[in-house]
Amino acid sequence: MAVQTEESDCAREQTKAEQDVDQVRQRATRDQQRLDSGAVTSPKDLENLQREIVSLAKRQGDLEDIVLEVMERRESAQERTAELTERVGAVQGKIDDATARRDAATETLDADEAKAEKEREVIAATIPADLLKLYDKLRQQQGGIGAAKLYQRTCQGCRQELAITDFNEVRAAAPDTVVRCENCRRILVRTSESGL
Numbered sequence: 001m002a003v004q005t006e007e008s009d010c011a012r013e014q015t016k017a018e019q020d021v022d023q024v025r026q027r028a029t030r031d032q033q034r035l036d037s038g039a040v041t042s043p044k045d046l047e048n049l050q051r052e053i054v055s056l057a058k059r060q061g062d063l064e065d066i067v068l069e070v071m072e073r074r075e076s077a078q079e080r081t082a083e084l085t086e087r088v089g090a091v092q093g094k095i096d097d098a099t100a101r102r103d104a105a106t107e108t109l110d111a112d113e114a115k116a117e118k119e120r121e122v123i124a125a126t127i128p129a130d131l132l133k134l135y136d137k138l139r140q141q142q143g144g145i146g147a148a149k150l151y152q153r154t155c156q157g158c159r160q161e162l163a164i165t166d167f168n169e170v171r172a173a174a175p176d177t178v179v180r181c182e183n184c185r186r187i188l189v190r191t192s193e194s195g196l
Contacts, residue, residue, distance in 0.1 A: 002085055003077055003080045003081050004081055005075035006073075006077045007074060007078055007081050010070055010073050010074035010077055011074060014067060014071055014074055017063060017067045017070055018067055021060060021063045021064055021067060024056050024059050024060045024063060025060055027056055028053055028056040028057060028060065029162045031052055031053050031056065032053060033047055034049060035050065036176055040189075048099045060157070060184065077187045109127075118134050132135050132179060134146075134178070134187070135147060135187060138185065138186055138187060139184075140184055140186065142157065142185075145186065146187060147185060147186055147187040147188070147189050148181065148184070148186045148187070148188065149188075149189045149191060149194075150170065150181075150188045150189060150190050150191070150193060150194040150195075151163075151191075151193050151195075152193065152194070152195045153167050153194070153195045155181040155183060155184060155186065155188060157181060157184050157186040158181060158183045158184035160181070160183040160184070162181070162182065162183075163182070166182045167195075170188060170190070170196070171196045174189075179185065
């Protein structure tokens with residue numbers, strides 16, 4: 001995540017700024033010790049040393065302000081990282097849940113498909129071979145539906161109402177005769193709701 005990179009960059013920047021503060025502080029301490037020790041006797045050197053101590057104190061203050069600013073940015077980045085990590089965890093939980101539900105549904109569908117295949121085999125064994133062959137051919141041609149219910153003079157496969165002459169032919173056909181829709185060519189299944 002970009003926010004983790006930002007937090008890492010802030011951590012490096014903070015470490016560098018703190019090292020700079022320590023260097024300035026150590027130098028100021030050394031200069032103050034030289035001043036306090038009385039080893040420097042020349043008034044000009046004393047004045048220069050005092051000016052350098054004042055300059056180092058200002059530099060130290062500026063560097064400490066930088067450290068504080070970097071610490072604030074780092075803390076903000078850490079808060080954003082924690083928030084985003086929590087959100088990623090929540091999303092991952094949802095993904096895991098959806099994956100588990102999908103896998104369970106797939107197992108159910110696979111079991112249902114296996115059961116339907118077994119039931120189909122049992123039923124197919126009772127159907128004449130030529131009719132089963134025709135049905136399978138139509139099913140392949142018609143996107144998986146080889147036979148359709150005739151409901152109120154309408155083929156439920158193509159949703160077209162049969163022409164009156166075609167309907168009369170279906171009405172006149174013997175109950176065990178295979179009749180087909182003139183529009184989509186599917187086998188028509190006649191029921192009490194066919195309107196015959």
